[in-house]
Amino acid sequence: MIDPYQSHKRRQTIYGWLLLSPALIMLTAFAFYPTIATVWTSLFSRGTRKRPSEFVGLENYRSLFEDPTFWLVVENNLWYAGVTIPASIIIALVMALWANGKIPARSFVRSAYFTPTVLPMIAAGNLWLFFYTPGFGVLDQIGGLFGLPSVNWLGQPDTALWAVCAVTVWKEAGFFMIFYLAALQTIPPDLKEAADIEGASRWTYTWRVVLPLLMPTTLFVLVNAMINSVKLIDHLFILTKGGPSDASMLLLYYIWENAFAFFDAPIAAATTILVLIVLSLVAAVQFRFIDRRTHYR
């Protein structure tokens, strides 16, 4: 006689794994296996027609670390993250505070802030090209009204990266605003009343009451912004292609260029692994944040 409890348990286990298997097969094919394969590829030399690929250990990482271009790309990406993350979060917060207040044309304002979110980065690149083009671009024309000289925003190393950053902030801020807007609407109105009775200024209320209550949202948005600072690179294909002289080159574009333009998969793989290590650090922040959120419930 089989114990009915045991057989029930066994059946549950079989059902569980059966239900999971389609997703697990796909995840294995396009996430787990490629991750391991990337590590493996990064340990081999690039095969040429004369010399087949051979095991070289950490040689690819060493040559990456000795390559000044790689460090330039890392530096660029750090600047990219360092500018777009705080800028988009602060602008998103300001947008949300405004869009939540009693202002005229509020629904127009909200839609205007949010619209870039639904556009593809490639289209965003095209739209901004009209702004940046030297001579007849919008920025140059506005500058011209004030007698400023023409600036080749995308064509000179000093400005190309910042021009790219601006597009990213434009694209992201409205998206993050939505999360702040939702959080603002959960703040009970009696807090504002209490603050008014106490004679607290609007500034004090925002700084001391609203911002601390928005902390969990800020953490969530922060993690998203960090991931985006690796992921959002499509507009480079339109605006600068990483140039001039790699001044606006970012890591993911660098990986793409090495793998699919220069056909140097091992170097691309080694770069990928380094990016994945950074992303797993972000993951650690995220899991901490999930822990914190559960305390709020």
Place this chain on the structure above:
Amino acid sequence: MTQSAPMTQSAAAPQSIAMTLSGRIEALLALILAVVWTSPLLFAIWAAFHASTDAVNFNLTSPWILTNFATAWAGAPWLLYFFNSFLLVTSVLIGQFILTTLAGFAFAQIEFRGKDIVFLLVLMQLFILPEVLIVENYAVAARLGLLDSILGIGAPYMASAFGIFLMRQAFKSVPKELDEAARIEGCSLLGVLWRVYVPAARPTYLAYALVSVATHWNNFLWPLIVTNSDETRPLTVGLSIFGAPENGVDISIISAATLMVIAPLLIMFVLFQRQFVQAFLRAGIK
């Protein structure tokens, strides 16, 4: 956008900020920012409807024309690109719905050994982004014969960890009584999933669908890598090729093409604005 109840409450605080001077200045700044934020789109509209020389000179009296759209339309197989994008988002969505429903259900309602470890493994995909794994995903797609196919563009995204997590949360909040009632009626496990859990999670499906469609309609890097013929290219890749400087197309025609590409999403956004915003919220916050 219509106002929800809590929003009206918080706006109707005793001292309405719009009354004060600083409130007025803020409202003005908010409007200015809104205009700045839409300006790239407005300039594209301006440029698309004018001859390029008139467009760049901001010749306000110049005639509005449609020839840029005709030229842009004739310059690339847009209809095919639209069709490919449509096929892509549909197949990704169907794949995601099936895979994430089954996996989400297993994680939410079935007790089995090894569940917690597998769940952690699945969550790892939230950070091992398909976007970053392009080198080896390309090799996998090549080995599976998926290069230059719509399925090849969609496959890496179908088992989405994000979707599995979302469905798991949705299924967890379904009352146990409904489940038990259906079982007493004699429903099989898949029957319970189909008759009880899937209908109960309808809002989550809608939210996930909107986010997924917007994401994959706009996706670029992976489709660029996998496709190499017009028969499979989605709109974003087609647009990037059309606008490449080597092709020497002028700003008015690029603007016209860009507007054509973003029009379906923009129209959808205007029509379903509230659902869109709520979809992004639901998808993000849960």
